[in-house]
Amino acid sequence: MNLLHKLTEKPWLAQPEGAELALAEDTSLRFPARTALKFFIAIVSVLFFLFSITFLSRSQFPNFQALAGEPWLPLSHPSQLWFNSGLLLLASVGLELAKRQAARQRVNGLVLALGFAVICSIGFVIGQYLVWLQLSGMGFTISANPANSYFYLLTAVHALHLLGGLLALARLIYLFGERPNLASLQQNLSLCALYWHYLLLLWLFLFTLLAAPADAYRAIAAFCGL
Amino acid sequence: MNYTAIADRPDESHHPTTFVTKYIWSQDHKVIAIQYAGTAIFVGLIALVLSGMMRLQLGFPDSFSFINPSDYLQFVTMHGMIMVIYLLTALLLGGFGNYLIPLMLGARDMVFPYLNMLSYWTYLLSVIVLLASFFVPGGPAGAGWTLYPPQSILQGTPGNDMGIIMMLASLGIFIVAFTMGGLNYVTTVLQARAKGMTLMRMPLTIWGIFVATILGLLAFPALLVSAIMMLLDKLVGTSFFMPALVSLGEPLSYQGGSPILFQHLFWFFGHPEVYIVALPAFGMVSDVIATHARKNIFGYRMMVWAIVAIGGLSFLVWAHHMYVSGMNPYFGFFFATTTLIIAVPTALKVYNWVLTLWRGNIHMTLPMMFAIGFIFTFTHGGLTGLFLGNVVVDLPLSDTYFVVGHFHMVMGVSPIMVLFAAIYHWFPKITGRFLNTSLGKLHFWITFLGTYAIYLPMHYLGFLGVPRRYFAMGADYIPESAQTLNASITVSALIVGLAQLVFIANLLWSIFRGQPAGDNPWNATTLEWQTATTPPGHGNWGAELPVVYRWAYDYSVPGVKADFIPQNCPQSAVELVADERAAADVSGERGGPYNEPTA
Numbered sequence: 129m130n131l132l133h134k135l136t137e138k139p140w141l142a143q144p145e146g147a148e149l150a151l152a153e154d155t156s157l158r159f160p161a162r163t164a165l166k167f168f169i170a171i172v173s174v175l176f177f178l179f180s181i182t183f184l185s186r187s188q189f190p191n192f193q194a195l196a197g198e199p200w201l202p203l204s205h206p207s208q209l210w211f212n213s214g215l216l217l218l219a220s221v222g223l224e225l226a227k228r229q230a231a232r233q234r235v236n237g238l239v240l241a242l243g244f245a246v247i248c249s250i251g252f253v254i255g256q257y258l259v260w261l262q263l264s265g266m267g268f269t270i271s272a273n274p275a276n277s278y279f280y281l282l283t284a285v286h287a288l289h290l291l292g293g294l295l296a297l298a299r300l301i302y303l304f305g306e307r308p309n310l311a312s313l314q315q316n317l318s319l320c321a322l323y324w325h326y327l328l329l330l331w332l333f334l335f336t337l338l339a340a341p342a343d344a345y346r347a348i349a350a351f352c353g354l
Numbered sequence: 355m356n357y358t359a360i361a362d363r364p365d366e367s368h369h370p371t372t373f374v375t376k377y378i379w380s381q382d383h384k385v386i387a388i389q390y391a392g393t394a395i396f397v398g399l400i401a402l403v404l405s406g407m408m409r410l411q412l413g414f415p416d417s418f419s420f421i422n423p424s425d426y427l428q429f430v431t432m433h434g435m436i437m438v439i440y441l442l443t444a445l446l447l448g449g450f451g452n453y454l455i456p457l458m459l460g461a462r463d464m465v466f467p468y469l470n471m472l473s474y475w476t477y478l479l480s481v482i483v484l485l486a487s488f489f490v491p492g493g494p495a496g497a498g499w500t501l502y503p504p505q506s507i508l509q510g511t512p513g514n515d516m517g518i519i520m521m522l523a524s525l526g527i528f529i530v531a532f533t534m535g536g537l538n539y540v541t542t543v544l545q546a547r548a549k550g551m552t553l554m555r556m557p558l559t560i561w562g563i564f565v566a567t568i569l570g571l572l573a574f575p576a577l578l579v580s581a582i583m584m585l586l587d588k589l590v591g592t593s594f595f596m597p598a599l600v601s602l603g604e605p606l607s608y609q610g611g612s613p614i615l616f617q618h619l620f621w622f623f624g625h626p627e628v629y630i631v632a633l634p635a636f637g638m639v640s641d642v643i644a645t646h647a648r649k650n651i652f653g654y655r656m657m658v659w660a661i662v663a664i665g666g667l668s669f670l671v672w673a674h675h676m677y678v679s680g681m682n683p684y685f686g687f688f689f690a691t692t693t694l695i696i697a698v699p700t701a702l703k704v705y706n707w708v709l710t711l712w713r714g715n716i717h718m719t720l721p722m723m724f725a726i727g728f729i730f731t732f733t734h735g736g737l738t739g740l741f742l743g744n745v746v747v748d749l750p751l752s753d754t755y756f757v758v759g760h761f762h763m764v765m766g767v768s769p770i771m772v773l774f775a776a777i778y779h780w781f782p783k784i785t786g787r788f789l790n791t792s793l794g795k796l797h798f799w800i801t802f803l804g805t806y807a808i809y810l811p812m813h814y815l816g817f818l819g820v821p822r823r824y825f826a827m828g829a830d831y832i833p834e835s836a837q838t839l840n841a842s843i844t845v846s847a848l849i850v851g852l853a854q855l856v857f858i859a860n861l862l863w864s865i866f867r868g869q870p871a872g873d874n875p876w877n878a879t880t881l882e883w884q885t886a887t888t889p890p891g892h893g894n895w896g897a898e899l900p901v902v903y904r905w906a907y908d909y910s911v912p913g914v915k916a917d918f919i920p921q922n923c924p925q926s927a928v929e930l931v932a933d934e935r936a937a938a939d940v941s942g943e944r945g946g947p948y949n950e951p952t953a
Contacts, residue, residue, distance in 0.1 A: 135658065137554040139905035140650065142925065158360060160465040160545040164537045167571060171533060175575040178622070182579065182615055186594065191610035271591040274610065281586065 165319050169326050172289060176330060179285070180337060183278050185354045187345040193273050197341025202263055203279075206339050212255035213335060216290075219248035220328045223321040230314035242301070245324070249294055253287050279338050286331055293323050359461040359546040362899050369892055381467035382892055383452045386474045388784070390448030393474075397481050398441035399854070404433040406851050413844025415826040423825040424512035427496035430823065431513070432488075434499025435521070438627060439528060440481055442769055446634040447532075447570065448477060450776060451539050451563045453784065457882035458560050460548025460900045460922075462893045464538045473538065476531035480524045487513070487520035495521040498823065500620055503595040503613050507588045509602060519588060522581040529574045529581075539567040548881070550902035554658065555921070557880050557906040558651065561658050562637020565665040566630045573626035573669070580619040587611070617679055621672035628765055629668040633661055635772035636703055639725050641906070642775045643707055645878045646722035647714030648917050650907035652706045660699035667696040677745050678752045686745040693743035697736065704733055715910065715917070719876075719951075720794040724775035727802045728768055735764025738813065753823070756816020759809045767805045774801070774857070781861075782875050786888045787868030788951035793860040797853055804850035811839045869951050877918045880906050884920050 186192060196203035203209070222245030229237035260280065264270075270280045297320050304313050370376040377385060408429045411421045421429075452470070456463050464470045487494040496512030497505055505511045506518055513521075543564045547556070556564075583594040587608070595616040596608035644651040651657060673681060673689040707729055716722065738760040742748045751757060774797075781789050820832050820840075827837070874883040886896045900922040908919040915929040 134553050135662075136655070137552065139552070139554040139654065140907070142904075158545045160359075160541045163544050164466065164541045167537055167540055168533075171571050171575060174572050175579060178576055178579045178619065182583070182594070182619065185615055186612065189610045189612065191593075270586075271593070271607070274593055277586065277590075277592040277594065281582070281592075285582075 159315065161316070161319055165322060169323070172326075172330070175285070176282070176334070179278075179282060180333075181352075181354075183282075183337065184345060184349050184352060186274050186278070187342070188349050188354060189274070191274070192342075192345075193275055194340065194342040194345060195268070195275050195279060196339045197343065202266055202268055203339040206259075206335075208255060208259050208262065209335060209339065212252050212259070213331065215248045215252040215255060216324075216328050216331055219245045219252060220321070220324045221245075222248060223317065223324045227314060227317040227321045230310055230317055233310055235310075242297075246294065246297065249290060249324075253290060256283050256287050259283070275338075282334050282338060286327070286334060289330075290327055293320065293327065296320065296323075358467065358893075359456065359463045359465045359542060360899075361462065362897075379471060381463070381471045383456050383464050383467070383470060384784075384890065386470050387449050387451075387453035389474050390452060390477065391445055391450075393478055393481055394441050394445035394449060397436055397485070398445070399858075400485070401433045401436035401441060402851055402854065404429040404436075406848060408433065409844040409847040411825065413841040424493070424496060426825045427498070427823075428494050428512050428517070431495050431497060431499050431501075431521075432484075435495075436484070437766065438499065438631070439525070440484065442631045442765075442773075443532070443570070443627070444477060445773060446631060446769065447539065447563060447567060448474065448535055450559075450634060450638065450773075450780075451567065452535070453780070454559055454882060455539055455542050455563060456546070457783075457885070457890065457894060458557050458880055459543065459546060459551055460881050460895070460902060461542060461546040462895060462899070465542050465546050466538050469534050470538050473531050473535035476527060476534065480527035480531060483520055483527060484524040487517050487524070490516035490520060492517055500617075500624070501584070502620075503584060503587065503611075503616050504597065504599060504608075507584065507596075508599070519585065522585045522588075525581045526578060526585075529578045532570055532574055536567045536571045539563060540571070548900050548902050551921075554655070555902060555905045557637070558640040558654070558657055558661070559634070559637040559880075561661050562633040562635070562640075565661050566633035569626045569633070569665050569668060570630045573623045573630065576619050576623035580616050580623075584616065614676075614679060617676050618673070621675045622669070624675060625672040626668045629664055631765060631769050633665065635728075635769040636661065638776045638779075639728050639772045640703075640707065640710075641878075641880065642721045642725045642772075642779050643710050644907050644909060645779070645876050646717045646719050646725070647711050648717070648877075648909045649710055649714035650909055652709040652712075653702075654905070654907060656702060657706055660702050663699040664696060667692060667699070671696055674743055674748070677748045690743055690745050694740065697740060697743075700736060704729065704736070719778075720789065720791060720798065721775045721779035721876075723795070723798045723802075724771050724778060727798065728771035728775065730802075731763050731771055731805065732768040734810075735760060735762075735768055739764055750819075751816055753821050754816035754818075755812040755820050755822055758822050759812030759816060762812075763805075763809050767809065771802075774798075777861075779876070780882075781864070781868075782871030782888070783882055783885075784889055785865050785868065786871060787864050788871050788875070789864045789868060790860050791951050793856055793863075797857045797860065800853035800856075801850055804846050804853065807846035808843050808850065811843055815839060871951070874920075875951075877916075879904075879908055879918050879920050881921055884922050 187194070195201055196206070198204065222241050226238050226241035226245060229235075229241055260283070263276065263279070268276045268279075270277050300313065300316050300320065370380060370382070376382075380386060380389075407421055408426060410418055411426055452464070455461075484494075492513050492515045494513045495501065495506065495517040497514070497518065501518070501521065507514055543556075543560060580595075583592070586592045587594055587596050591607055593608045593611035595613050596606075596611040597613065598609040599606045640651050640657060670692045671689060673685060674693045677686060677689075707725075711726075738756070742751060742757065742760055778789055778794060781787070815836055818832070818836055820827065820836055827840075871888070873885065873888045876883070881900055881902070882890075884900065885894060901924075902921050903924045904919060904921055906921055908921075910917045911919060913930055915931050919928055
């Protein structure tokens with residue numbers, strides 16, 4: 129509504145003297161990095177949306193064999209993936225805690241929570257790699273079937289985004305070491321926490337998609353008209 | 355956190371001190387803009403030479419032994435990809451976006467200067483990877499700029515080995531660069547505007563760049579997805595896009611993939627890409643026309659809404675590029691309808707440009723000449739688009755020269771006319787000097803008339819059924835008259851190509867010897883012309899950021915002495931004419947000291 133109101137302004141009409149200054153908010157309240165992160169999350173969402181659409185479309189071609197659904201298929205009981213999901217959830221919780229510790233100016237708690245989050249994140253990436261090894265060991269290699277190709281592709285792209293987040297977090301910690309400023313750190317940690325929560329949600333979506341049986345794909349594809 | 359871009363008093367420590375930090379690893383948006391523009395123009399000249407080679411072959415077949423069929427297809431592919439992505443997108447958004455966003459909004463810089471610098475260097479890397487593909491075994495990709503699988507990665511297609519791999523890698527790198535730059539542009543527009551600069555007071559240039567950047571950020575992922583999946587098909591042997599095939603008598607390991615899926619992804623990017631190029635051009639031409647006609651832009655709100663509407667609709671028309679691929683008739687009907695609907699806001703913009711000119715105090719400066727030229731070329735290109743948007747008309751015309759004529763008029767010549775208008779318009783701000791007028795007029799007339807000499811006959815050839823993409827037509831395949839026309843197109847193309855050397859020479863000469871222009875030679879209202887120094891120094895605005903009191907189009911305001919009021923001029927500082935009758939007398943011809951360059 130607010131945007132609609134802005135877009136219907138008539139800028140050619142004269143404003144009363146001094147109104148311009150009232151229109152602008154205080155610049156010190158602006159936090160451009162949050163806006164940029166929201167856009168970035170939108171871009172990543174579009175990326176995965178497009179991957180998913182192609183996945184659903186490809187799943188309707190005859191040689192596609194889902195990775196779950198029958199007892200002998202590897203993702204019918206994906207215990208390692210559940211474990212990895214737990215790690216990512218813990219990482220997300222850890223960052224949320226770190227953000228709150230920074231807000232309360234508790235440095236010890238902050239370091240503990242951050243360390244926990246980083247270890248869980250790295251654990252998630254390693255866990256995903258172990259799933260890759262298990263799958264390829266069982267003969268489910270990347271080019272053997274399109275469902276496998278998508279599994280490797282989507283988990284790799286997701287893990288790359290997490291590694292990118294870890295790089296950003298490392299830079300944040302380095303900058304904090306250079307110039308300790310808890311207020312600024314808390315603000316930036318809130319961005320990291322938001323990004324981690326997003327990656328968790330994204331992973332849960334991918335997990336659901338990749339570990340679904342062929343019937344589910346058929347139903348979704350029919351619903352989407354694919 | 356305090357951001358330099360919106361800080362009233364910038365931290366002095368951010369000022370670059372060495373040559374390297376000032377001009378090479380620079381974080382200043384103006385330097386980055388010039389780096390982007392220089393690289394884009396350089397790579398664009400290469401693409402221009404490639405088009406010249408193609409035209410030599412088409413106009414005079416069997417005359418040039420150094421162009422074989424493989425070379426020809428590689429020229430076509432590289433010309434298209436370079437022009438669309440590495441020249442137009444990079445020059446309009448990386449070049450003009452970078453230069454104008456902070457200056458027009460009253461910011462000191464982009465909000466993330468370091469990211470901005472990384473964006474340029476990543477773009478340069480993508481250009482280097484792309485150009486390096488000319489020197490790998492097998493040469494660059496030769497599958498057409500759309501890179502359709504399966505043929506783009508199969509044996510028999512030129513550049514099917516390293517060429518296509520480097521093309522896809524380069525595109526991936528470019529998209530990373532664009533994302534870094536694009537995040538900067540949208541965040542700067544949303545967060546770093548000067549006090550008083552409401553969204554609806556932004557010049558249309560900024561609106562165009564802003565919406566185009568959002569389109570780019572949402573559309574480039576589609577290209578990235580298709581590039582990644584095709585790379586995997588090529589390198590790892592997956593079958594995302596590759597169907598079961600027999601190549602050179604041998605069955606390949608691919609099975610079950612869908613080439614049509616690639617086409618959907620490609621055009622889901624490809625059509626918004628047209629508007630990623632067009633919207634900044636629409637915005638810039640609006641500002642050029644308003645300034646040089648000394649008149650407020652006609653229907654400002656409509657212009658903004660049209661930009662937003664075109665941006666939204668551009669995601670709903672992609673499959674009109676795929677009518678010949680075969681699709682459900684309802685699907686074709688839907689896309690034909692949306693394609694015709696998008697013509698409504700586009701036509702609205704054309705009407706508004708013409709109505710801005712109507713009874714304006716038109717100054718036939720070089721930017722204005724190119725802007726008016728753009729209205730012609732864009733209208734012609736747009737009208738032929740209405741033909742092609744209809745399925746039944748598109749089917750017989752799709753693979754002919756009609757399409758080549760159409761999209762070059764609408765997407766090649768038109769944005770380039772605006773780019774020239776913009777360069778002639780903003781060059782005095784960038785360098786402090788005018789471009790030479792006589793050379794500019796020579797450049798304009800050869801380019802404007804020359805492009806008609808090139809592309810109008812192509813529509814006729816298309817109606818005749820002359821196919822595009824063919825290396826040679828053969829003596830009996832098309833009538834002799836068509837071949838004569840083809841030769842004349844080639845001669846025109848070479849002349850227009852050479853005329854661009856006049857422009858480059860003008861550019862280089864004027865940087866050092868051009869007539870000094872002063873701070874605001876066009877008496878323009880927008881903020882970039884109100885800087886204390888020209889070219890603007892680091893931080894743009896001296897100690898205090900400007901405050902905005904009005905919209906960007908206060909030209910020829912009745913009752914006001916000068917024929918323009920800058921955006922940062924408060925009402926109390928506006929000088930009025932003595933009485934109302936005098937105001938009425940001068941309202942039509944209140945030409946201030948308009949510092950036009952002498953010929």
